[in-house]
Amino acid sequence: MSYIGFVFLGMSKMLFIWWKKPDLSDMVHELEHIYPQNKDQEKVYRLDSYLRSCSPSGQIATDLLLCAVATQVVMHFDHLARVVGNHHLGGDWSENLRFLAGAVRYHHRILRLMDVLNDIFGVPLLLNFMVSTFVICFSSGLSIAAYKQNWNDADVRYRRALVFLIARPQRTTYLKATVFMNITRATMTDEVAKLSSKMDKFMKYAKFFYTAVGIEPYKKDLLEHKNSIKTRIVFWANVINLTMVAIGESIYFRSAYNNGKLLEAVTVLSYIGFIIVGMSKMCFIWWKKAAMNGMARELEEMYPRGKVQEQRYKLQKYLKSCSRISFTYSLLYSLLIWTFNLYSVMQFLVYEKWLNIRVVGKTLPYLMYIPWKWEDNWTYYPLLFSQNFAGYTAAAGQISSDLLLCAVATQVVMHFDYLSQTMESHELSGDWEQDSQFLADTVRYHERILHLSDVVNEIFGIPLLLNFMVSSFVICFVGFQMTVGVSPDMITKLFLFLFSSMSQVYLICHYGQLVADAVS
Structure with missing residues (x-):
């Protein structure tokens, strides 16, 4: 039975990637477009640290692909948070507005990339929870960075517009196993906790036979x-x-x-x-x-x-x-x-x-x-x-x-x-x-x-x-x-x-x- 399950998971991942090939191609083009283009940009994005974190995380085929894509998504979210947090406002309203508009566009682009990512990998993740410990909440740091920015001296119009950038990431972005669950470390912790409840060591035999007759005692x-x-x-x-x-x-x-x-x-x-x-x-x-x-x-x-x-x-x-x-x-x-x-x-x-x-x-x-x-x-x-x-x-x-x-x-x-x-x-x-x-x-x-x-x-x-x-x-x-x-x-x-x-x-x-x- 374990062999059948192993084959089923491998086959399901292969078929879903084959089925989602057009979406996957669009996602790769989008990632290529926003990838750091030169050495200076690679330093700004801290590319080496994300490459190192990507290497040991994946295992095979679909997991490696998810690992590579998710690492780049995290890299872009982190870069955006650093840019917003470290930006020093000037006295020119139009210049500040252009910066804010660029940050919002960049954020929207990453969010759209996340939607494509969830569309491609949602069903395989639901079928296989192997990668639950890898990808965590992506967008939570952006609102904190925007709040810490030196907005006190900014124009009132800029501060009003900045509220949008602070509020938008409050609805945190997750990697999702379709609509049923968000994949986070907390999810893994909850699953392990359910399996290892200490009092259940006394109850395990009773619960086994109750389950056989359809009763949750x-x-x-x-x-x-x-x-x-x-x-x-x-x-x-x-x-x-x-x-x-x-x-x-x-x-x-x-x-x-x-x-x-x-x-x-x-x-x-x-x-x-x-x-x-x-x-x-x-x-x-x-x-x-x-x-x-x-x-x-x-x-x-x-x-x-x-x-x-x-x-x-x-x-x-x-x-x-x-x-x-x-x-x-x-x-x-x-x-x-x-x-x-x-x-x-x-x-x-x-x-x-x-x-x-x-x-x-x-x-x-x-x-x-x-x-x-x-x-x-x-x-x-x-x-x-x-x-x-x-x-x-x-x-x-x-x-x-x-x-x-x-x-x-x-x-x-x-x-x-x-x-x-x-x-x-x-x-x-x-x-x-x-x-x-x-x-x-x-x-x-x-x-x-x-x-x-x-x-x-x-x-x-x-x-x-x-x-x-x-x-x-x-x-x-x-x-x-x-x-x-x-x-x-x-x-x-x-x-x-x-x-x-x-x-x-x-x-x-x-x-x-x-x-x-x-x-x-």
């Missing part, structure tokens, strides 16, 4: 945009498909129970319970989005800053513990769901196609009512995909919420432990004012952690209640199936299901006990 920034159309489509596709499968399984359960097929009814009921837990956890997190946002911002504010605080909080210890448990739990549930999803397909491929031991036929991973004959026609494949998709959705809904609880509870425990250690190691100074200030800070910090715990209980309370209720039934149903005599491979599936359900209950109880111990 929280937003730390109030100014962040709403969920994209793509995210909403993924979410509703997951919910609708899972609901349809649940309805089909419910109809099958009623039919099996009425016909006295108790084992099949119990089997389907365990699947329905699995769906209920996954769906309830997804929906409650979606419903409590506002509370989740507040909790995430509170955790971000309380997160230890810098190496010294990280050592005091023993951050790495808690982060490693959370990551280890999250990874193991994710692996266990992924193994569970894909064992169930692919079991029927693997039976067909191994027993019938490979070993030729018995005829298995095309079967679906889960028992579900389907009002037509699907075994011997093309509808088998959409049904197989739908059930696999639903199984993964239910599993991801459970995994994501459990991992989010794991990450949040770990941080709550970390703050409680840090507070305990701080109070235990603190030595009283004997100064009432200083000691009372320490006590007040401690109480405020404790109150803040308690408030965070209340928010966690508000968000996860009902899903945890449903989790315990349904998981208890699922454990009983799976245990019952294992005692009635089933094939060895089916025993493996049921044991994995039982072990995963018990692990889920244990994980929740484990973190509940950790919080209780930390508080006490």
Whole structure:
């Protein structure tokens, strides 16, 4: 996939430059026309410094061309700013006006060149953000230079005209990736910051599974945009498909129970319970989005800053513990769901196609009512995909919420432990004012952690209640199936299901006990 992306970027740059060749030719002619023509002009423009900065910045083809053109644009903007800033006004109004008119024309010419530059390179930049750290704001220095000019002694008409030159660059010129973004160092900083948010190290596994079902669990920034159309489509596709499968399984359960097929009814009921837990956890997190946002911002504010605080909080210890448990739990549930999803397909491929031991036929991973004959026609494949998709959705809904609880509870425990250690190691100074200030800070910090715990209980309370209720039934149903005599491979599936359900209950109880111990 990385090779395909590399080829796609290279091809897109080649094609866009070929497509924009007439505009590129005009831009080169314009650059040639305003290029320094002799040694004296090269010194005035400080050409050598811009040539040196251009050489190491580019890499290949289009990037080198952009590097060369953008460097010359920066050179002209800087030269104009120096000329305006260093110009000494004379007493002749007409001479001053000619200078100002020439500066405005020169500025307009560079701005027009920038428009051509953005027209040519806009789409390639949008497709490839490789050059985001190179070109920064071009025109910002011009208004400063005009303001610093010795205009105090100038004619009032000149000062009025100079306002135009000061105001015009206030709308800063940028290299643009079409209309979507300006390319600056700040843009690169923002992108890196989004990737390296420290608190997200605790949340990375939970966010991965939430993204798979089309949910953004929280937003730390109030100014962040709403969920994209793509995210909403993924979410509703997951919910609708899972609901349809649940309805089909419910109809099958009623039919099996009425016909006295108790084992099949119990089997389907365990699947329905699995769906209920996954769906309830997804929906409650979606419903409590506002509370989740507040909790995430509170955790971000309380997160230890810098190496010294990280050592005091023993951050790495808690982060490693959370990551280890999250990874193991994710692996266990992924193994569970894909064992169930692919079991029927693997039976067909191994027993019938490979070993030729018995005829298995095309079967679906889960028992579900389907009002037509699907075994011997093309509808088998959409049904197989739908059930696999639903199984993964239910599993991801459970995994994501459990991992989010794991990450949040770990941080709550970390703050409680840090507070305990701080109070235990603190030595009283004997100064009432200083000691009372320490006590007040401690109480405020404790109150803040308690408030965070209340928010966690508000968000996860009902899903945890449903989790315990349904998981208890699922454990009983799976245990019952294992005692009635089933094939060895089916025993493996049921044991994995039982072990995963018990692990889920244990994980929740484990973190509940950790919080209780930390508080006490």
